[in-house]
Amino acid sequence: MRLLTRLLARFGIPAFFFFSWILELLWNGILFDQLRLVPTRLTYWEAAGIWFAVSLLSVSVAIGSRSTHALRQPPSWRRSSEDLERSIEDVLPTRERVRDDLGDRIERSIQRRLARWTDADEETGWPDLGAMIERKVKRAFRAWID
Numbered sequence: 001m002r003l004l005t006r007l008l009a010r011f012g013i014p015a016f017f018f019f020s021w022i023l024e025l026l027w028n029g030i031l032f033d034q035l036r037l038v039p040t041r042l043t044y045w046e047a048a049g050i051w052f053a054v055s056l057l058s059v060s061v062a063i064g065s066r067s068t069h070a071l072r073q074p075p076s077w078r079r080s081s082e083d084l085e086r087s088i089e090d091v092l093p094t095r096e097r098v099r100d101d102l103g104d105r106i107e108r109s110i111q112r113r114l115a116r117w118t119d120a121d122e123e124t125g126w127p128d129l130g131a132m133i134e135r136k137v138k139r140a141f142r143a144w145i146d
Contacts, residue, residue, distance in 0.1 A: 016055070020048035 011018075024047035031037045042050075111129065112122045118132040 016051065017048070020044065020051045023047040023051050 021044065024042055024044050027038075027042040027047060032041050111124075111126065114129055114133060115122045115124050118129065118136050120129060120132050124132070
């Protein structure tokens with residue numbers, strides 16, 4: 001990719017037309033002639049249009065660009081990998097606690113609703129609640145069969 005970037009930067013327009021021709025040859029030689037994946041051959045100007053679209057997309061997402069936001073920061077602002085690992089470890093237990101609290105709240109809500117459905121006390125434990133649900137389902141099944 002760096003070679004391609006250098007060629008395009010140095011030669012610009014001639015490189016664009018050269019790579020459009022290469023794209024046309026590859027498309028027609030591989031996709032049309034060998035693999036027969038496309039129904040028609042690609043013209044030179046269609047290849048140039050595809051190459052232009054690919055160039056625009058790669059520039060807009062900075063593919064092939066070596067400068068990223070982290071590399072552009074001054075060295076005093078860069079954080080070492082140990083600092084990043086420590087900060088991640090500080091945040092993760094909090095997320096796990098929040099996730100556990102959410103899971104407990106959801107479980108309690110489901111348990112309360114099932115207890116109401118079976119006409120049991122809302123503080124009924126899961127084993128007793130399971131037996132009550134089983135009895136209620138069996139009664140409903142028997143009523144449906146009869």
